[in-house]
Amino acid sequence: MAINSRAPRTVEIIGGGLAGLGLGLGLRRRGIPVCIHEAGRYPRHRVCGEFITSLDPATVEDLQLAPFLHDARPASSVTWLAQERTILRHTLPEPALCLSRHRLDHSMAQRFVEAGGELRTGSRAAEEEARPGLVWAAGRRGDTSSPWVGMKQHVRDIFLQNDLEVHLGRRAYVGLTRVDDQTVNVCGLFHRGRGPAARTLVAQLERSGLHGLSRRIASAQLVPESFCAVAGLAYGRQTEERGPLRLGDSFTMIPPFTGHGMTVAWQGAAAALPSLQAWAEGDGDWSRAVGRARRAVGERVGARCSRGRMLHAWLLHPQTPLIARLLDRAGIFPSSLLCRLLH
Numbered sequence: 001m002a003i004n005s006r007a008p009r010t011v012e013i014i015g016g017g018l019a020g021l022g023l024g025l026g027l028r029r030r031g032i033p034v035c036i037h038e039a040g041r042y043p044r045h046r047v048c049g050e051f052i053t054s055l056d057p058a059t060v061e062d063l064q065l066a067p068f069l070h071d072a073r074p075a076s077s078v079t080w081l082a083q084e085r086t087i088l089r090h091t092l093p094e095p096a097l098c099l100s101r102h103r104l105d106h107s108m109a110q111r112f113v114e115a116g117g118e119l120r121t122g123s124r125a126a127e128e129e130a131r132p133g134l135v136w137a138a139g140r141r142g143d144t145s146s147p148w149v150g151m152k153q154h155v156r157d158i159f160l161q162n163d164l165e166v167h168l169g170r171r172a173y174v175g176l177t178r179v180d181d182q183t184v185n186v187c188g189l190f191h192r193g194r195g196p197a198a199r200t201l202v203a204q205l206e207r208s209g210l211h212g213l214s215r216r217i218a219s220a221q222l223v224p225e226s227f228c229a230v231a232g233l234a235y236g237r238q239t240e241e242r243g244p245l246r247l248g249d250s251f252t253m254i255p256p257f258t259g260h261g262m263t264v265a266w267q268g269a270a271a272a273l274p275s276l277q278a279w280a281e282g283d284g285d286w287s288r289a290v291g292r293a294r295r296a297v298g299e300r301v302g303a304r305c306s307r308g309r310m311l312h313a314w315l316l317h318p319q320t321p322l323i324a325r326l327l328d329r330a331g332i333f334p335s336s337l338l339c340r341l342l343h
Helices: 017-029 059-063 101-116 202-208 210-217 261-280 287-315 320-331 334-339
Strands: 012-013 034-038 073-082 085-098 118-121 134-136 148-156 162-167 173-176 183-191 226-231
Touching: 012 017, 017 034, 017 085, 017 101, 017 261, 034 162, 059 261, 073 320, 085 320, 101 118, 148 202, 183 202, 202 210, 261 287
Parallel strands: 012 034, 012 134, 034 118, 073 162
Antiparallel strands: 073 085, 148 183, 148 226, 162 173, 173 183
């Protein structure tokens, strides 16, 4: 077989979040030139549960993630609550990992540059048609018809019943998990409803009927700079089979209750790696590389995202807390089955 002696072609990535940075690190490990354009700057906070489940060793190895996960806090025990009443307690099949995106993204960006990657912060790119070497990983496209709003804030001086608390409200749910010895991440998905928008996390909790949790958060020490919000969230496939190659939230979004958002971003990047490496090294044209990468990403994360969307509708049903509590008291709540469906 002939050896291609030409220098590898450059892969250009729009978006320096988990998918973009993970892909960049994986490509640099293989000697591929990479340029990442990131509209913001590091470090920064993002709306995120900061809770990683089902991250497989192969993805960690492909993207060289181990150094960033070394200090993550393990989490195994989960308590579900509705109206301050415990409806379910269970243990995850494998410990999850909890860590702040504020620290994680910054560390990954620094390592990418150390590995020889080109990182352009404050570089905002307009979405465009596909062109060779371009990967779009700049996050989800806002859906103005979607009623869903995400909010996140760090708090200190707050006690948790378990490693993870999940509170169900009126068309809302909120997860609390500790990301370091002093700090708890509070992240929720809320239906915007009618009337004026809630401008703070505490106000949104009140609006969603989570009054007890609202009082707990209000009496804790809030970290003001960590507050962030995002509107127009829509779950499922975000793109058609055309245009630029998309990864991360711009390819698909999984409902946050699964705890798989960060994992799906990385696993999608790892699935696309072989096709992008082959193209950069001169094997085939870009359109074929994009087709192979899309299929690989869809096969890796598509089924889990579909199951997550179905369970998401069930989770938000008004009768779900009562049903879950009755099944748990009878000892027949299928927590193991649900975990398997989402893993």
